Amino acid sequence: MHADRTSFDAYLKFLAEASHDGTPKVLETQHALSLHFDALATQSFMSRKDPDKLVLGYTRTMMGFLLLHPVPARISMIGLGGGSLAKYCYRHLPNTKIVAIEINPAVIALREQFQIPPDDERLEVVCADGADYVANQDARPDVILVDGFLADGMPVQLGTADFYAACHARLADTGVLVANFLESDPDIPLYLEEVSTAFGQSMSISLSEDSSNYTLFAWKGAHKLPSLDALIARARILETAHSLSLTAAARRLKRGERLASDRAAWSKLARPQLRY
Template identity: 40%
Template sequence: MSGGARIRRSWWHVELQFCGDTIQTRMSRWFPQRLHVGYTRSMLAALWLQPAPRRIGIVGLGGGSQAKFCHRHLPQARIEAVESDPDVIALRGVFHVPMDDERMQVECADGAAWLRTRRGCFDLLLVDAYDVHGIPPALSTQDFYDDCRAALTANGVMAGNLYNTDTRRHLVRLRRSFDGRVLKLDEPGMSNKVVVAWNGSPQPEPVAMTLSRLPWGARGQLRAGFRRLAKAWEGQASR
């Protein structure tokens, strides 16, 4: 992520903004571990299809909301994140992003090039990289989405945030890369679209059962997203 990121503080929130009014991350000062922005909760609805990932990849660290959530609530998982802007990585302390250890690693690199070196690595891949102009061209190509699929394990799941972009063009490429195994979720009250794609043939449990296997602090944050994804899943199956 790049494009003139800056910090804005208020009594309630700390925000990572681009030049202008585009907000990349909003963190509650009192509950810094919560997923405050709706589309991040929708992206992590992908856990309904892969509820116990051992290795998680994140393209676009930003303010680290999803990295923090996974680090806190998925203790079995190792998290590897890539961020192209060193100034953003330098702010990880401001946003309470855990420092590198045996479970967490953040690299400063080009996301597309980084992903090409991660074949068959991730049970869960989160792609949330954009700047004030939208999604960078290198993260919008057919080759990139082919690499997303190749970076997943045999039963891996990917979630992506489509912001300020031609959603139809991305969906065409995703469906080509994943042989049609793609669902789109419109984010209520926001311009973001969330896409979920997967390898293999998931057999998801009922939402309530999957939620019950997650820590208590994660359930309320993910319940609505799980239900929306389950509804989209059932709608696709009925066609």
């Protein structure tokens, strides 16, 4: 009871002190740490018991790139946050070089609090604009993960035709782009149109595992995804090494391919944001 009370008091204190200027704040309770830019939305969530666990459903869905690229040599991540994806990949993909690009130095300053490992030969955190980094770096990652957000939503530069073209050009020949979109973002149809200018029909979009976000996959190489049976077979092998629902992710990925090819349905993806 005392511990529950302590966590409740911490939450009340957080609500009272939460700012609306985009400054990152950390809510610490008995069981978890979470990162926020305001009192309304959670940017990242870490379990104290298992700091490397992917708690939020959209992060688990983004790991569906393993179905297309199970052993990437290099991953570029736009947006560090509390480091959930960076920590998971660092732990479970030991042969992968991970570069996390974060525009906000105040977020990077929280890396020790969220138990993000220090930089080494496998992990590097770069303070930069993610769109500029993709456009100007020479390295060719196998996977680009886009999960960059400010207090008022996704930065404009991460949803343009130029950005998606730069991602396509930068990715290795069989590379995969994965992007996280807020479910309530009315510009999702526009993002899909811009993605299609770079990747054509090689894309899939669906609700994330917890149905709070949409996850986009776009890929180079083969025009179509493998069959559902082939994806499920891959998922079952991968699930022996990863505590992820990759079989469900395979079904979601294949359904999302059909949805992404139906432009008439795109306008239904973004649900109106509630305003009070």
